[in-house]
Amino acid sequence: MRVLFLHTNFPAQYRHVAQALAQDPNNQVVFGTKNRDVNLPGIYKAIFEPSRNPHPTTHHYIRPLESAVLHGQAVFKLSEQLKHQGFVPDVICGHSGWGPTLYIKDAFPDRPLICYFEWFYNSHGADADFDPTDPLSIDDLARIRTKNAPILLDLYTCDRGLSPTNWQKAQFPQEFHQKISVLHDGVDTEYFKPKPGAKLVLPNLDLSGVDEIVTYVARGMEPYRGFPQFIETIAYVQERRPNCHVVIVGSDRVCYGKSLPDGSSYKDFMLQKVPLDLSRVHFTDSLPYGQYLQVIQASSVHVYLTRPFVLSWSMIEAMSTGCLVLASDTAPVTEVIQDGKNGLLVDFFSPQKIAERIDEVLDNPTSMAEIRANARKTALERYALADLLPRHVQLIKDMASKTFKPTIPVIR
Template identity: 85%
Template sequence: MRILFLHNNFPAQYRHVALTLAQDPKNVVVFGTKNREVNLAGINKVLFAPNRDPHPSTHHYVRPLEGAVLHGQAVYKMAEQMKAQGFVPDVICGHSGWGPTLFVKDAFPNTPLICYFEWFYHAVGTDADFDPAEPLTVDDVARIRVKNAPILIDLYTCDRGLSPTNWQKSQFPKEFHDKISVLHDGVDTEFFKPNPGAKLVLPNLDLSGVDEIVTYVARGMEPYRGFPQFIESLAYVQERRPNCHAVIVGSDRVCYGKSLPDGKTFKELMLNKVPLDLSRVHFTGSLPYVQYLKVIQASSVHVYLTRPFVLSWSMIEAMSTGCLVLGSDTAPVTEIIRDGENGLLVDFFSPQKIADRIDEVLDHPTKMAELRANARKTALERYDLASLLPQHIQLIKDVVT
């Protein structure tokens, strides 16, 4: 079987599927991407790049669509070169939204296309209008509607689609739901497993003598993932718990949502606003997986906050290690965490309540042991890579046949 994967970033959600398919000598796995840096054994990486950026004079509603078209155009040219070299895929798997999948059915009209549908944008009822302190303008509402244009083209064009959670699938128009299967990427539960009594020691951080460690993990430090509320909650925690330390994993950047207009980062803003004992707050930056694993294995309580948006892999990875996850009471989280059963839920907007629930965990370690065990059980039963990976492979095979 000849499989073509398409994603701006390599290997992204397709790492495990592509590697597994590449292990079969009967398969030829090609990955079209913009990422020049990473290579994986058995996967033939082919690069594409748009020939320019969206033009500054393009209407700002349409600029993301123009960017998607430019990416789609680059992939189309890449596909024409593949055909000239004799490669025609039996199936194409591509991430929808940034444009690589837009014209691939024109290049390979007889090849089935499976699109990964991660998010469909809404002005009302999800992430965009979640914070009442950030009301949307009429301009915002119109811009958000147009942002779905490349995704709608993919919904129409693809043969099958998949979304990682029921919540994320529910955001797409109902008339396309029959095309979309819910299939999570999966978590390697053999790697992300509990290590009872683990002490946190990293190359530049030794917390082996600390018994109370609050952890927070996100790609960036931004309102979408509740970073401001988490920092405010630490002030309450530090006041009451003089031996408690916080470990924050992630980059000082914005991955989702708007940056601050004055050029400051949200880390700078919050540390200027909230008086903290910074000797007990440890910013690690992004970590290699092995070090990140050590952080969550040693965690006393792991705080995961998110707007009603795409669910992070990190929450389920934390549950798989047996972390006590304190999650925001928002739809992507409540699909997985049941308060008092396999984790705890809290009001996203209340730093004081976040701190109170952190106290609850730290004050009752024995009571929380059952929740930790249930968190691990949830990961094993519903999100285990070893169980989900064969389903991904079968979906691809079903589309081909």
């Protein structure tokens, strides 16, 4: 079987399934990407580059679409090169939104396309209008609607779609739901597992003598993942808990949402706004998986905050390690966490209440043991890679062999 994966990054959501397919000598796996830095055994990386960036005079509603078209054009040219090299895929898997999948059905019209549909942009009822202090303008409404243009083209063109959670699927127009199955990427629960008595020792950070460690993990430090609220929370925690340390894993950047208008980072802005004892707050930047695992294994309480948006892998990974996850009471989270059963839920906008629940956890470690065990159980029963990866592989095989059935089980 010949499989073509498409994603601007590499390997992104396709890491496990691409590797699993590449391990079979009967398969040939090609991955079209812009990322030149990472390589995985058995996977041939085919690099594409857009011919230019969107033009600065292009209407700002249209720039994301122009960028997607340029990426789609680059992949179309790559497809022609692959054909000349004798590679014609039996099935194509691609992430929708940034453009690589836009014209792939024109390059290979009789080959099935499975699109990964991560998010559909809505002005109301999800992330965009969640913060009452940041109301949408008429300009925002039009811009958000237009941002879906490349995704709508993929919804029309693809043969099948996948979304990782029911919440994320629900954001897409109802008329396309029959095309989209819910199938999570899966978490390696054998890697992300509890380590009783774990102590946190990183190359530049030794907290082995600390008993109270609050952890926070996100790709960037931004309002979408509640970073400002978390910094305010720390101030309340530090007032009451002189021996508590906080570890923040993530880059000082904005991955989702708006940057500050003056160009400063949210980290600098919040640290100027909120006085903290920085000797007990540790910013690690992004970490290799092994060090990140040590952080969450040693965590006393792990805080995960998010707007109603894409659910982070990190929350499920933390649950898999048996973390006590204290998470925002928002739609993507409540699909997974039941308050008091496998985690604790808090008001996204209330740092004081978040701090009170952190106190609750740190004051009652014994009574929280069952919640930690249930968190691990949830990860094992619903999100284990060992169970979900074979489903991904089988779906790809079925599509390639044209024996695909109209629906696959929804993971609940």
